[in-house]
Amino acid sequence: MILVVATVRVHPDRVEDYAAACRDMMPRLQAANPGILFYHAGRSRDEEATFRVIEAYADREAMERHIGSDMLKASFAGMRDYIADIDIRVHDAIV
Amino acid sequence: MILVVATVRVHPDRVEDYAAACRDMMPRLQAANPGILFYHAGRSRDEEATFRVIEAYADREAMERHIGSDMLKASFAGMRDYIADIDIRVHDAIV
Numbered sequence: 105m106i107l108v109v110a111t112v113r114v115h116p117d118r119v120e121d122y123a124a125a126c127r128d129m130m131p132r133l134q135a136a137n138p139g140i141l142f143y144h145a146g147r148s149r150d151e152e153a154t155f156r157v158i159e160a161y162a163d164r165e166a167m168e169r170h171i172g173s174d175m176l177k178a179s180f181a182g183m184r185d186y187i188a189d190i191d192i193r194v195h196d197a198i199v
Numbered sequence: 200m201i202l203v204v205a206t207v208r209v210h211p212d213r214v215e216d217y218a219a220a221c222r223d224m225m226p227r228l229q230a231a232n233p234g235i236l237f238y239h240a241g242r243s244r245d246e247e248a249t250f251r252v253i254e255a256y257a258d259r260e261a262m263e264r265h266i267g268s269d270m271l272k273a274s275f276a277g278m279r280d281y282i283a284d285i286d287i288r289v290h291d292a293i294v
Contacts, residue, residue, distance in 0.1 A: 107241035109204055109251050123293045130294045142237060144255065146202035146290025156204050156290055158253050160239065195241025195251055198218045199225045 105141065105197035106167050110157040110190060118186035119153050125186065126155070129179035136175055139166020153188075160197070167194075200236065200292035201262050205252040205285060213281035214248050220281065221250070224274035231270055234261020248283075255292070262289075 114122045126145045134143040141160035148154040161167040170176060209217045221240045229238040236255040243249040256262040265271060 145294045146292040149289045194244045197241045199221050199240045
């Protein structure tokens, strides 16, 4: 299993737009790829306008299918203006 | 749902000890608390001796039960020497 944690700092005036875009696209992206074991986003309680997206992939093929998908590219293009900074970390699960 | 992401920097010579401790304690901690929806740890691919633990709680009560549990306190006491630094962020899930 591969775990991905993306820390997304959003422009303060686009927080609701970003949240709405996540709510719209993430369920559809997960439904399109059975190799996505879970796919969640949450708003940090103690960092301004910061979200973390956490994802689990069954294997590398599932992650690459997601990253390469037209749906993700289209979704991301639609929300790029909301995002100030993004840090993506990939992990090999140990538990 | 509440999402917690803990970034754990481990002393480089204690990486295997920390991983073994996670493998030992995390399944038992999750089994003891049905409010833990998922509980995973992964080793970062591009940060030295760094793990992220990701947790999902059904609600605040489940998270507080976990944080207050003797089992967690005992587990954490046993691995404290492995840990150089820990950053814990709590999030309100939006998806």
